[in-house]
Amino acid sequence: xxxxGDDRGxxxxxxxxxxxxxxxxxALVMNTVIYTENLATRSSKVxxxxxxxxxxAAVEDGIGGIVEYANYHNNTTHADLQSNxxxxxxxxxxxxxxxxxxxxxxTNISIQSINNGTRIEQDDASRNFTNxxxxxxxxxxxxxxxxxxxxxxxxxxxxxxxxxGSGDEFEVNITDGSDHWRLNITHDTETNISVRNASGGxxxxxxxxxxxxxxxxxxxxAGEECTGLNFAQGLTxxxxxxxxxxxxxxxxxxxxxxxxxLAKNAGTNPHFSDDDSSxxxxxxxxxxxxxxxxxxxxxxxxxxxxxxxxxxxxxx
Amino acid sequence: xxxxxxxxxxxxxxxxxxxxxxxxxIFIGMADYVGDQRERAIRSELKVIGNRxxxxxxxxxxxxxxxxxxxxxxxxTELPAFVAGRQYTINVTDISDETNAAGNQLxxxxxxxxxxxxxxxVRVKTQTTLAETTVTGGDIEIVYxxxxxxxxxx
Numbered sequence: 001x002x003x004x005g006d007d008r009g010x011x012x013x014x015x016x017x018x019x020x021x022x023x024x025x026x027a028l029v030m031n032t033v034i035y036t037e038n039l040a041t042r043s044s045k046v047x048x049x050x051x052x053x054x055x056x057a058a059v060e061d062g063i064g065g066i067v068e069y070a071n072y073h074n075n076t077t078h079a080d081l082q083s084n085x086x087x088x089x090x091x092x093x094x095x096x097x098x099x100x101x102x103x104x105x106x107t108n109i110s111i112q113s114i115n116n117g118t119r120i121e122q123d124d125a126s127r128n129f130t131n132x133x134x135x136x137x138x139x140x141x142x143x144x145x146x147x148x149x150x151x152x153x154x155x156x157x158x159x160x161x162x163x164x165g166s167g168d169e170f171e172v173n174i175t176d177g178s179d180h181w182r183l184n185i186t187h188d189t190e191t192n193i194s195v196r197n198a199s200g201g202x203x204x205x206x207x208x209x210x211x212x213x214x215x216x217x218x219x220x221x222a223g224e225e226c227t228g229l230n231f232a233q234g235l236t237x238x239x240x241x242x243x244x245x246x247x248x249x250x251x252x253x254x255x256x257x258x259x260x261x262l263a264k265n266a267g268t269n270p271h272f273s274d275d276d277s278s279x280x281x282x283x284x285x286x287x288x289x290x291x292x293x294x295x296x297x298x299x300x301x302x303x304x305x306x307x308x309x310x311x312x313x314x315x316x
Numbered sequence: 317x318x319x320x321x322x323x324x325x326x327x328x329x330x331x332x333x334x335x336x337x338x339x340x341x342i343f344i345g346m347a348d349y350v351g352d353q354r355e356r357a358i359r360s361e362l363k364v365i366g367n368r369x370x371x372x373x374x375x376x377x378x379x380x381x382x383x384x385x386x387x388x389x390x391x392x393t394e395l396p397a398f399v400a401g402r403q404y405t406i407n408v409t410d411i412s413d414e415t416n417a418a419g420n421q422l423x424x425x426x427x428x429x430x431x432x433x434x435x436x437x438v439r440v441k442t443q444t445t446l447a448e449t450t451v452t453g454g455d456i457e458i459v460y461x462x463x464x465x466x467x468x469x470x
Contacts, residue, residue, distance in 0.1 A: 011332070015339035022346040029354045032400050036361040039368065039396075049375030049391070053382040294387075300394075303379055305387025 048105060048298040055100070055296050056307060059109055062092050063292055064311035071119060071256070071286045078116050078260065078285045085287060086111060105298040112306055116260035117288030118142070120272075122253050124279025125156045129170065129246035129253065131271035132280040137247045139271055141281075143240040144259050147288065148231060150312035151216040151255035153185070158210055160250045161187035164194065170249035172216070174232050176239040181232050183216065185249055193221050195229050203228030216255075217312065256312075258288045351432065354400050358434045361399040362427040366438035368393060369406065369425055369456070369467070376458045376465055377442040385444065389460040392470050397454040402429045404453040408446060408467055411439075421445060427453070 066088040075081050093109045100107045120141055122129065131139045153172075155161070162169040164186040172183040179198035186192050191207040193214055205226035207214075212222035219229040232239060241257070262269060262283045273280040289310040296303040372391045379389045397403070407426040420441045428435045440446075445464040457470035 011335040011339055015342055018339070018343050019346060022343075022350055026350050026353055029350070029357050029400050032396075032398070033357045033361055035396060036364045036399070040364040049372075049379050052379050052389075056382055300392045302390040303383075303387070304389070305383035307383070 048296075048301045051100075051103070051105060051298070052296040052301060052303040055096075055105075055107060056294060056305070058096070059292060059294055060307055060309055062096070063089060063109070063290065063309045066092060067287050067290060067309060068311050075285055081116075081285055081287050082114055085114065085290065089292070100296075105296060107297070108295045110293050112291040112293045114287060115258060115289040115291075117256050117258045117286050118260055118262040119254065119256045119284050119286035120262070120281065121255075121284070122279070122281040123277075125154070125252050126250060127279060128160070129243050129249050129251075129281075131246075132273040132278075132282075133270070136271065138242070138244045139246065140240055140242045141255075141271070142257055142259050142262055144238045144261075145241060145257045146237045147258045148241070149217050149256050149288065149310060151231065151253075153214040153216065153251060153253045154211065155185060155191060155207075155214070155249065155251045156211050157250040158187045158191050160248060161185060161191065162245075162248050163188045164192060168245045168248055170246065171244040173242045173244055174235060174239050175242070176235040176237070179235055181235055183214075183229075185214070193226065193229070195226075197228075197230070198234030201228070205229065211251075256286050256288060260285070260288075355432050355434055358400045358402065358404075358429055358432070359436060361396075362404060362429070362434065362436035363438070365395050365399070365404075365453070366425050366427050366436050368395065369458075370438045370440040372458050373423075373425075373440050373442065373446065373465065373467070376460060377444050380460045380465070381443050387460075388462065391458045393456050393458065395454060395456060399429065399453070402431065404429045405450060406453055406456070406467065407450045408448050410446070410448055 066085060070081050070084045070088065074084055089109060089111055093107070096109075097107050130137055164184070166186075169184050169186045171185075174181040180196075181198055182194075182196045184194040184196075186194065191210070191212055192204055193207065194202065194204045196202045203226070205221045205224075205228075207222040208224060209222050214221050216229070217231045219226055219231070221229070241255070262272075269283065271281070273282045276282050276284060289308055291306050291308050293306045294304065372393050376389050376391050383389070404427055407428070409424050409426065410421065411424045412421045420443055423440050423442065423446045425438045425440060426435060427438075442465065444460070447461075447464050447466040449467050451467060451469045455470040457468045459466050459468055
């Protein structure tokens with residue numbers, strides 16, 4: 001083999017070149033994995049899905065607060081309320097938009113629709129629940145109601161309450177024409193709230209303090225949950241709300257209903273007072289609910305939906 | 317004197333053959349090795365991509381559920397168009413029958429390449445219905461069409 005001379009190791013050379021090419025191919029293949037492995041380290045929250053959901057919740061809270069504020073300030077007519085709400089929503093949208101723009105998201109809200117209603121209220125805590133003249137102990141507050149929210153009663157004097165079964169205990173009677181839902185407030189040794197719904201089921205809750213708040217629409221008595229207290233359970237809409245034996249209870253109450261035609265005019269509403277500050281029961285225009293159109297946009301995400309803002313319907 | 321019964325030609329041919337066998341053995345081994353590595357790379361990449369898609373699908377599902385299934389939602393996801401130099405396809409199938417998850421639906425996102433044939437499956441559970449679609453790998457969009465979620469080419 002020695003006389004072959006300098007031509008040595010041809011095949012070895014070929015093998016080495018072949019191996020080199022294979023290693024380079026391997027390197028190219030592995031290179032592509034680098035990008036994907038880097039992708040794997042990025043959080044999937046980059047899209048912003050959770051921010052969009054929290055924005056939704058923020059809108060419900062924020063606009064709920066605006067609706068409540070509007071219902072108690074500059075609320076002479078429904079037109080005033082709508083214009084105040086519209087201004088408030090625009091300002092909220094701008095302020096929130098600036099805040100979210102700092103984290104790279106574009107947001108906007110606008111009012112889709114407003115559901116007008118009426119607020120019925122009595123502020124004088126030493127008064128009974130009769131109508132403004134004091135003549136009617138059994139009277140109808142409002143008819144043709146589809147929804148009620150923020151119905152709260154505060155009992156300030158338990159000595160006026162009658163005992164259960166006496167026949168003249170105070171009662172909130174809600175009827176749709178054929179069925180009734182009743183809430184009685186009585187006092188034996190403690191103040192008791194009894195509820196009888198349309199299908200005959202009955203529940204009694206006891207108040208833990210002497211001047212309890214009964215939140216009828218939220219289902220709580222003196223701050224504690226009263227299971228079975230479901231407002232107008234089993235009734236069909238529309239329904240009417242009446243008080244019976246309204247002279248056997250003392251305190252304040254308030255409710256907001258969807259019937260917007262309860263005008264603030266003693267001529268058409270003999271049961272209510274014209275003067276809001278007299279302490280006697282009065283009615284005033286209110287916003288029941290509003291539907292807000294929401295848009296949230298970030299570089300990778302677009303989210304558009306509408307949400308119904310009804311403060312106080314199912315909460316405290 | 318040491319070259320008795322030895323043929324130079326035979327010696328030459330033998331060396332050649334043995335060297336060729338060794339070299340081709342190395343080549344075949346390396347080719348297998350590279351092929352193996354490529355398949356592992358593809359599998360790992362598809363897994364990452366699949367989980368990314370699943371995460372974004374779940375994000376859209378959460379937004380739609382929070383909005384009580386009204387309105388519209390879209391997430392755009394940037395994905396590499398090739399894995400290890402190969403194209404891949406993304407396929408969504410409904411495998412809810414295999415589980416008894418109440419109210420939730422189970423879907424399988426299948427990512428496949430043809431040469432080498434690799435398939436990776438990633439499961440995702442959603443509360444909104446997900447349409448069974450097939451798209452080519454690359455940038456995609458996950459859209460809520462008003463009634464169901466859909467994975468589309470973006």
